[in-house]
Amino acid sequence: xxxxxxxxxxxxxxxxxxxxxxxxxxxxxxxxxxxxxxxxxxxxxxxxxxxxxxxxxxxxxxxxxxxxxxxxxxxxxxxxxxxxxxxxxxxxxxxxxxxxxxxxxxxxxxxxxx
Amino acid sequence: xxxxxxxxxxxxxxxxxxxxxxxxxxxxxxxxxxxxxxxxxxxxxxxxxxxxxxxxxxxxxxxxxxxxxxxxxxxxxxxxxxxxxxxxxxxxxxxxxxxxxxxxxxxxxxxx
Numbered sequence: 718x719x720x721x722x723x724x725x726x727x728x729x730x731x732x733x734x735x736x737x738x739x740x741x742x743x744x745x746x747x748x749x750x751x752x753x754x755x756x757x758x759x760x761x762x763x764x765x766x767x768x769x770x771x772x773x774x775x776x777x778x779x780x781x782x783x784x785x786x787x788x789x790x791x792x793x794x795x796x797x798x799x800x801x802x803x804x805x806x807x808x809x810x811x812x813x814x815x816x817x818x819x820x821x822x823x824x825x826x827x828x829x830x831x
Numbered sequence: 832x833x834x835x836x837x838x839x840x841x842x843x844x845x846x847x848x849x850x851x852x853x854x855x856x857x858x859x860x861x862x863x864x865x866x867x868x869x870x871x872x873x874x875x876x877x878x879x880x881x882x883x884x885x886x887x888x889x890x891x892x893x894x895x896x897x898x899x900x901x902x903x904x905x906x907x908x909x910x911x912x913x914x915x916x917x918x919x920x921x922x923x924x925x926x927x928x929x930x931x932x933x934x935x936x937x938x939x940x941x942x943x
Contacts, residue, residue: 721874748928759835760875760919762930773930808874812928818863820931822874 719743721823723809729829735797738826740809742791748772748812749792750820751784755805763807766792799830834858837920837934846943850907854920854934857901861922861932864896866905869917869936878918879905882926910941 722741730736742749751763763782764774768789777784781800786792796803806827810820837854844850852866863882867875879894881887881903887894893906903922907914919936923929 750930752931752933759833759837759935760931760933762932765928765930767928772928776930810874814928818865818880818923818927818929819877822867822876824872824874 721809721811721821723807723823723826725826726824727827727829729831730799731831732801733798735795736799736828738794738796738807738828740792740794740823742809742811743813743821746811746813746821747789748814748820749786750810750812751792751794752808752810753805754808754825755802760808763794796828799828801830804828804830832857834932835920835922835934838937839935841938841940843940843942844910846910846912846941848910848941850910850914850939850941851904852907852918852920852937852939853902853904855900855902856922856932858922858924858932859898859901860924863923863926863929864894864903865921865923865931866892866894867919867921867933869919871916875919875921912941912943915940 749766754760762776765772766786806825810822866879869875884898895904917936920934921931
C-alpha cells in the first residue's frame with residue numbers, strides 16, 4: 718500500500734509568487750491534515766479535512782493560505798502571495814476514520830521563499 | 832509560552848546505552864500522548880501512543896506519562912545506531928482524528 722505522497726519535494730520561489738503544494742493521502746483515508754515546520758521551531762497544525770470538508774482550520778496563519786480537497790481525495794495548499802516567513806517544511810498526514818488516532822505522514826515539501 | 836517544551840539537543844550516546852527523552856507541557860487538557868520518530872528527509876512515524884498517566888512498553892521502548900507533573904518520557908534500552916533520528920513528542924486533547932501539538936523534537940545520535 719502506497720503511503721502519503723507529497724509534491725513537489727522542494728520548491729524555491731520568490732517573494733510575491735504563488736506556490737501550490739499537493740498531497741495524496743493513503744487511499745480510503747477520510748482524514749487529511751496539513752502541518753508546517755518553520756526552521757528551528759516545532760511542527761504546527763494548519764488544518765484538518767474530513768473528506769472534502771474543513772473540520773478545523775484554526776492553524777491557518779492568514780488568508781494568503783488556501784487549502785482544498787477535491788472530491789475528498791487529494792488536497793492542495795496554495796500560498797498566494799508567498800512571503801519570506803512562509804519558508805519551511807509542509808507536511809501532510811492522513812488517517813482512516815474518526816476513531817483512529819494514528820496519523821500517517823508524508824515526507825514533506827520543503828518551501829523556500831527568497 | 833509554548834504548549835509543549837522539548838529539548839532539541841542534539842543528544843549523542845554510545846551504542847547500548849539507555850536513552851531518556853522527555854517533554855513537558857502546560858495544557859492540562861491533553862489526554863493522549865505520542866512519540867514520533869523522524870529520519871532525515873522523511874515524515875514523522877508513530878512510535879508509541881499512550882492515554883492519560885502510566886507506562887507503556889513496546890520492545891526496547893517505554894513511554895511514561897505523569898499528568899500530575901505534566902511530564903512525559905520515552906526510554907530506549909539497548910540503543911542501536913539505527914535509532915539515530917529526531918524524536919518528537921506530540922499530544923492531543925481528544926481521541927481520534929484530532930490535531931496534534933508537537934514538541935520541537937530531540938535529535939538523537941547513537942554512536943557505534
